[in-house]
Amino acid sequence: MSNLMRAALLREFGPASNLTIEKIPVPLPATGQLLIKVRAAGINPVDYKTRTGKGLPARELELPAILGWDIAGEVVSLGEGVSRFNRNERVFGMSNFPHAGNAYAEYAIVREDEFALIPAAVSDEVAAATPLxxxxxxxxxxxxxxxxxxxxxxxxxxxxxxxxxxxxxxxxxxxxxxxxxxxxxxxxxxxxxxxxxxxxxxxxxxxxxxxxxxxxxxxxxxxxxxxxxxxxxxxxxxxxxxxxxxxxxxxxxxxxxxxxxxxMVVSPSGERMGQVAALLASGDLKIKVDQTFPLEDVAKAHEAVETGHVSGKVVLVI
Ligand SMILES: NC(=O)c1ccc[n+]([C@@H]2O[C@H](COP(=O)([O-])OP(=O)(O)OC[C@H]3O[C@@H](n4cnc5c(N)ncnc54)[C@H](OP(=O)(O)O)[C@@H]3O)[C@@H](O)[C@H]2O)c1
The missing domain is CATH 3.40.50.720 (NAD(P)-binding Rossmann-like Domain)
Incomplete structure (x- = not known):
């Protein structure tokens, strides 16, 4: 694994074109954290609001920043004390909301208590579209x-x-x-x-x-x-x-x-993600992925959500 990764960085609040793909170091997991190889990242209206400097998360966001809270991927390495997950397992969750997100990148650090296992029959795209x-x-x-x-x-x-x-x-x-x-x-x-x-x-x-x-x-x-x-x-x-x-x-x-x-302001919860996963596995909950975009087209993905007329969800495939 190279110690550099591709990520969409926001250096200045503004239009979708301010999101640029850059190479930055892969982060290391601390106690209670997982390093995830991100397979897909869900996009929500709060992402573009944050990008323009509006909304709750933007108030404390330090730039440059990686945006996005919805992550589906594979566990690559474990920080100290992690007990609920193993390497190579597929997991999903809403990471660190409403504080800084970190989803639009090849790798992300997340807290194990905010994540759950993705049911086997659920795709990475659907899993990423789900959490927030x-x-x-x-x-x-x-x-x-x-x-x-x-x-x-x-x-x-x-x-x-x-x-x-x-x-x-x-x-x-x-x-x-x-x-x-x-x-x-x-x-x-x-x-x-x-x-x-x-x-x-x-x-x-x-x-x-x-x-x-x-x-x-x-x-x-x-x-x-x-x-x-x-x-x-x-x-x-x-x-x-x-x-x-x-x-x-x-x-x-x-x-x-x-x-x-x-x-209300939604809270992350690995336990609740487990309940959501059970509904996805049983077929009681189906997620509609309206459009997918590669990481390079993150600006187009933001513009799609910004129309306010998405039917279901928009997802970045990393
Ligand atoms: N406080 C929190 O914790 C929290 C959490 C999640 C979301 N939110 C906020 O909640 C809002 C909705 O989020 P979302 O992810 O569901 O948004 P979304 O996916 O972008 O919503 C798009 C949908 O809105 C419909 N729509 C647009 N104008 C409408 C109107 N006047 N009446 C009825 N439907 C209308 C569209 O249907 P048509 O195409 O048929 O018009 C489209 O299907 C956003 O402002 C988001 O930031 C807040």
Whole structure:
């Protein structure tokens, strides 16, 4: 193994063209860490937000930096004290979020407690597409939203990275699921199992549904304000985009209607990745990889996610 690796480096916040492929030293694992040969890296909206200097992770990011949190790869070497993994095993996880990520490179250092084994039948691309979106959907629905069997959930952006997983997790739990997407994604929503699909371009969800227990809102702003109108008393909106956190107009409307609006920041967890892996292995959870790009085309991959209309996930194949 050469002691140099290819990595996509960001030297200055800005456009996707600021991501450049360079050769840098392969890092060494410390106590509790794994050195992974990265096979694929998932791309999320937070990646391009960070690239432009916006969003939570950018606040503490030191440049030059390697971006990306979703990693699937093979264990190459183990730091001291690592007990859960062996060399050559395939593992996946969301690494170090919301602190500096390190996915867009041939090798990456990760913490063993943030990773889990990839089921044998799951490809590297699917594994890389999974962690951040699946951990977010799980935490939003079950920890924050406390969604239970028989409850009604409205999932906005249901064809997106988080949404298409949230639909499947909600159905797995036994909830009634309404999902929003443009018409071209309705076949996908029905395949995923929604009970009702709404076209947000032509239908007003506030008149189409009511008595909702949980709203998963991947859009934010005015969409959050309008989501409050469809909740039953005591219901909750889980809002994903952090830029609207604690917006006074949203909080005031929620209080007046006796409902809650919560913002969250997804946490890494190897244990939860193990639960997600079990659902992938059983076929209860299927991940849609919309587009793949080689590491060299990382700028194109960012631009694809930046359109805001990905159907499923975008993945870098390293
Ligand atoms: N706080 C956290 O911890 C956390 C974690 C994960 C994600 N997030 C944030 O949550 C948001 C969603 O993430 P994601 O990965 O799911 O994004 P994504 O994959 O980029 O979402 C794309 C989807 O959004 C749909 N969409 C766009 N505008 C819409 C609208 N007005 N109504 C309904 N659907 C619409 C598109 O469907 P059509 O093509 O059919 O329009 C597309 O399928 C992002 O802002 C992300 O940064 C936050």
């Amino acid at each position: 979106a699946a951990l977010t959907a799980w935490e939003a629905l079950f920890d924050q939203g406390e969604l239970g069997a028989g409850q009604k959930i409205l999932i906005h952006a249901a064809a997106g990275g988080v949404g298409h997983i949230a639909v499947q997790l909600a159905k797995w739990k036994g909830a009634y699921v309404v999902g929003t997407a443009s018409q071209q994604n309705h076949a996908l929503l029905h395949e995923l199992g929604v009970d009702q699909a709404l076209d947000y371009r032509t239908q007003d969800f506030t008149t189409a549904v009511n008595d909702i227990d949980v709203v998963l809102d991947g859009i934010g702003g005015d969409n959050t304000l309008r989501s409050i109108d469809v909740l039953k008393p005591g219901g909750v909106v889980i809002c994903l985009p952090s830029m609207y956190k604690d917006d006074p107009a949203i909080l005031a409307k929620a209080a007046a209607k006796n409902v809650r609006v919560k913002w």
